[in-house]
Amino acid sequence: MTPFPNSLWSATAAPLASSPPLTEDLRTPVCIVGAGFAGLSTALHLAEAGTDCIVLDARQPGWGASGRNGGQVIPGLKHDPAALMARFGEKAGTRLARFSGDAPALLFDLVARHAIDCDLYTGGWIQPAHAPEGLETLRRRRAQWRSFTDEIVELDHAETARLVGSDHYVGAMLDRRGGSVQPLSLSRGLARAAVKLGIRLFGDTPALSLSRRDGTWEVETPAARVRADSVVVATNGYTDDLIPALRRSLVPVYSFQVATRPLSPNLAATILPDGHPASDTRRLLWYFRKDGQDRLIMGGRGFAKDSLDADDTRALQRAVQALYPQLGEVDFAYHWGGRVAMTADHLPHVHAPEPGLYAGVGFNGRGVAMATATGSILAHLAAGGEPEAQPLPVTALTPIAFHAFHAPAVQALAGYYRWRDDRECKRSRSGSSAR
Numbered sequence: 555m556t557p558f559p560n561s562l563w564s565a566t567a568a569p570l571a572s573s574p575p576l577t578e579d580l581r582t583p584v585c586i587v588g589a590g591f592a593g594l595s596t597a598l599h600l601a602e603a604g605t606d607c608i609v610l611d612a613r614q615p616g617w618g619a620s621g622r623n624g625g626q627v628i629p630g631l632k633h634d635p636a637a638l639m640a641r642f643g644e645k646a647g648t649r650l651a652r653f654s655g656d657a658p659a660l661l662f663d664l665v666a667r668h669a670i671d672c673d674l675y676t677g678g679w680i681q682p683a684h685a686p687e688g689l690e691t692l693r694r695r696r697a698q699w700r701s702f703t704d705e706i707v708e709l710d711h712a713e714t715a716r717l718v719g720s721d722h723y724v725g726a727m728l729d730r731r732g733g734s735v736q737p738l739s740l741s742r743g744l745a746r747a748a749v750k751l752g753i754r755l756f757g758d759t760p761a762l763s764l765s766r767r768d769g770t771w772e773v774e775t776p777a778a779r780v781r782a783d784s785v786v787v788a789t790n791g792y793t794d795d796l797i798p799a800l801r802r803s804l805v806p807v808y809s810f811q812v813a814t815r816p817l818s819p820n821l822a823a824t825i826l827p828d829g830h831p832a833s834d835t836r837r838l839l840w841y842f843r844k845d846g847q848d849r850l851i852m853g854g855r856g857f858a859k860d861s862l863d864a865d866d867t868r869a870l871q872r873a874v875q876a877l878y879p880q881l882g883e884v885d886f887a888y889h890w891g892g893r894v895a896m897t898a899d900h901l902p903h904v905h906a907p908e909p910g911l912y913a914g915v916g917f918n919g920r921g922v923a924m925a926t927a928t929g930s931i932l933a934h935l936a937a938g939g940e941p942e943a944q945p946l947p948v949t950a951l952t953p954i955a956f957h958a959f960h961a962p963a964v965q966a967l968a969g970y971y972r973w974r975d976d977r978e979c980k981r982s983r984s985g986s987s988a989r
Contacts, residue, residue: 556613556758559861561890562813562849563621563738568671571745573614573757576778580754582608584936585773585782587761587796590620591921592914593788594744595929596936598664601751605937608780609745609753610773612760616741618792619921622892624811624841624853625740626831627658627923628679629731632900635698642947653945655702657927658731664926665735668750670743672735673846678705679732680832682714682723688835692727705730718832719825720877726832734831734843737922744926761796764911771910784936787913788929790921791893800905800913802953803897809919810862810891811853812870813845814884822848825878840873849887850874862891894919898954904931904946912936913951 558564573589584600586593589611600607611617631638631654639647665674683689696706706729709717714726749755763774764785773780787793793801817825826832826844833841841853852870867889874884897903897916902924905913912935914928931944941948 556617558614558617558738559622559890559892560888561622561738561811562845562851562888563625563736565888566845566847567616567621567736567738568742570742571615571749571755573611573745573755576610576756576759576775576780579779579781580608581781582606582754583782584608584784584786585610585771585780586786586788587773588788588790588792589615589745589755589757590618590741590788590790591744591925592790592929592932593786594741594748595664595926596786596788596914596932597748597753597755597929598668598744598751599930599933600937601748601753603933603937605933607753607936608782609748609755610759610761610775610780611755611757612792614757615745615755616738619790619892619894620741620925621738622811622890623737623809623894623922624831624833624843624851625735625737625922626679626833626841626843627661627733627735628833628920629655629658629729629923630699631902631920631924632918634695635702646947649945650947652702653927654924655699655731657923658733660930661735661923661926662733664747665740665743668743668747670740670747672737672739672743674733674735675829675831676733677828678728678730678830679734680709680714680717680726680728680830682718682726682832682834684723684834684836686724689725691835692725696727703731717826717828717830718877719827722877723834728830732831732923735922736845740922764796766908766910784910784912786932786936787911788915788925788932790915790917790925791895793895793915797907797913797951799907799951799953800915803903803905803951804895804916805897805954806893807855807896808891809853809855809894810866810870810889811851812867812874812886813888814850814881815887816847816849817844817881819848821880824880825850840877842877850878850881862889864889894921902928902946904928904935904944904948905951906935906941906948907951
């Protein structure tokens with residue numbers, strides 16, 4: 555069995571569901587490639603509707619981004635409602651905004667319905683403002699969401715400092731729709747729930763090729779074939795050349811995290827005292843939270859690699875010291891990285907490149923809630939649902955122009971973003987000192 559990265563999540567996750575390699579040819583109505591949040595949610599929604607399916611993963615359920623992310627359950631998308639309406643029209647944009655805002659509730663409902671043990675926290679999500687520019691962005695965002703929900707509140711500097719446990723931010727927005735999970739435990743819980751309902755799950759089984767013959771799809775794996783009426787590809791940041799145009803429609807961006815050992819009760823009481831997860835308004839954001847055992851987890855934009863050395867954690871060491879100087883020099887117990895799939899328009903994509911072939915990818919750093927919710931859309935499509943009825947537009951594949959040059963450009967842009975973030979933070983601190 556493929557070993558998991560040495561992360562906090564793999565060290566503390568719920569047990570893995572049985573997922574042996576596929577060794578014999580099988581026939582199924584739906585074959586799902588990828589056992590992360592999107593693929594497993596698709597399988598679970600199909601199973602609940604009485605449709606049989608097979609799930610294949612090149613490694614094991616949750617091995618990729620779904621088992622490596624920060625576990626923050628964030629409502630909405632990178633784009634706020636006004637931008638969605640401008641792009642898709644008022645009706646479709648409103649429907650997409652509502653769907654994305656309700657995505658955490660869909661996840662929480664799945665967890666409750668299937669009794670998934672994943673260190674669930676439903677008390678909300680905080681977005682702190684790193685500078686006055688960030689606070690203005692938050693105010694505009696809250697105003698746009700006001701017609702959808704009254705669960706978003708602005709926090710002044712004092713309340714932000716209390717809830718974050720740091721005087722670092724000028725203010726914040728608290729969205730009570732959000733929360734957090736242990737992400738690998740959620741992945742494994744979705745897998746166990748699907749298997750319990752009869753779904754067949756196979757790990758260490760990469761999909762090598764896809765072909766269509768006589769109206770039926772055939773998925774070739776190292777030892778056997780799966781024939782299916784429909785195929786769903788849900789590989790996100792780990793998308794390969796199974797569908798080359800799909801890989802070229804995404805840019806993998808690396809994120810990494812560190813985790814402390816459990817903090818002492820006195821220290822833990824000073825940091826995120828009410829348990830909220832937080833991700834700030836920096837362009838290269840810091841995202842942080844505590845887990846159920848009071849470990850502090852800090853994340854940020856990473857290096858272009860999955861395997862990290864201890865030396866790679868220095869940037870996050872500085873972030874922890876800036877936010878929580880009371881911790882002093884921290885010896886991190888865990889550090890790990892993984893890939894986030896970004897799209898050119900910063901929106902999640904649902905594609906139908908050929909009849910009976912669907913893909914859900916590109917969650918742009920908000921995959922815990924949105925990938926899980928997108929699984930409900932993919933399940934409807936794979937079972938024969940009409941694309942026009944879905945809250946996410948179902949589109950043909952459009953590879954990114956000059957794709958080979960896009961990842962280096964993103965890395966270069968990161969340096970510029972870091973400079974702008976630092977400049978705004980310094981200006982904000984200088985203004986605070988002057989007052």
